[in-house]
Structures are given as structure tokens and as C-alpha cells.
Amino acid sequence: MVALDGPSGTGKTTVARKLAAKLGAGYLDTGAMYRVVTLAVLDAGVDPHDTDAVVALARSVRLDVATDPGRPEARLDGTDVGEAIRTPRVDAAVSAVSAVPEVRDLLVQRQRTLIEEASRDEGGIVVDGRDIGTVVAPDAPLKVFLTAAPEVRAARRGAQDTAAGRESNQATVLASVERRDRLDSSRAASPLRPADDAVEFDTSELSIEQVLVALTELAGTRGLLGEDVAEPCR
Secondary structure, eight states, X not given: OEEEEOOTTSSHHHHHHHHHHHHTOEXXXXXXXXXXHHHHHHHTTOOTTOHHHHHHHHHHSOEEEOOOTTOOOEEETTEXXXXXXXSHHHHHHHHHHHTOHHHHHHHHHHHHHHHHHHHHHTSOEEEEESSIIIIIOTTOSEEEEEEOOHHHHHHHHHHXXXXXXXXXXXXXXXXXXXXXXXXXXXXXXXXXXXXXXXEEEEOTTOOHHHHHHHHHHHHHHTTOOOTTOOOXXX
């Protein structure tokens, strides 16, 4: 198993999917799970800061995520919400929802079940999030924490929004990135931070392929590469 943590815009989701495909492993985007719950909260007209109402809703909705790196679907009560969970509306509320301890407990248990199933059925899994190496899977044989300068991450987020057809303003995106960093790093439940034994990578000046090469080599040193996995090309 590979635990890949870090703030938004570091490239961790893209790298995690590519790494999982390269290793022939499953893939889990835990952030998508919190976003699905956040979308459910917003669609129901619930105040994201109303803890009791948020917890009740989180317990009642049906949340499904796929662990296939080629098709990382997210569904809310059977409906594909992969696009809906990436909107500014959800961005603005997800930190409040994900800071609720009961919501985190609920989803962490679900994440551990998915990790166990993928490890058994697919031979391994790459999991990305913000507390994988510290809380969800502290015994993971490889823990990586990706970082990048806020301005770089904002530019990447803006490019993703534009590519997806969503309006993007660089100043607004940067403010959102910095706000999310503050909230995620200061929350009482599972704050964003690298595990003590995590390998830290600054991706500010690295391409996705360069990060993938580095992580593939690192996975090899931990014995996580199968015999049929080719050495990365430079």
C-alpha cells in the first residue's frame, strides 16, 4: 500500500491514479468521499456548520466510490457526482464538513474497509488524501507527503477548472487554496500534516511524470513493485 497525502494542487490525485495503474493496484481518492458528503449536505439545504444535521445526513446517504484507477467514480445515492463534487460551491464547504469528527470516523472506517478489500482482491492500493499516513493507514509501508507553493497550486487548480469548463479567477482560487490550507491544518480532528516517517516531495517545479518516476523508484525500494512493472523511463 502507498499512502499519498498533501494539500490540493500538489498533483497527488493525478499521480496517485497513475502510480496505481503502474503498480497494477487499486486506487482510492478519500477526498472525493468527503466531497460527496458535502454535496449531499448542500443539496439538502443543511448548514455545513450544523454538526448534528451534518452527521445525521452523512449516516443516511449512500456513498459509493470505485477503486479502479481507470474509472474513479463517485456516486451519491446511485447518481454519478464526479463533476458536481469539484465545483467552487463544494470547495467552499468541504473543510467545514470534513472537520466534523463523527463524519471523519464514519468515513475512515469505510476507507479502511475499501483498503482491506483492494489489498486482498487487487494486491495493493494507492490511497490519496490528507490523513492517510497519520490516521487511516499509519502502518502503510510507503507514506509520501506532497507539497508545492500556494501560487503554483492555485495555478494548477485554475487550469483544471478551465479544462473542465468551469469559470476560474486566479486571485479567487489562490484565496480558496490558502483558506483550505488553514482550515485543514488547524482542525482538531486529523489535521493535515505529514506522518513522522513520510517522504516529503515538493512538486512546485516538477511535472507529473517526474513525480511519478520518483515515486515508482521509491516504491521499488520498499518492495512494492511486481516483477511485471517496468522501470520508469527518464
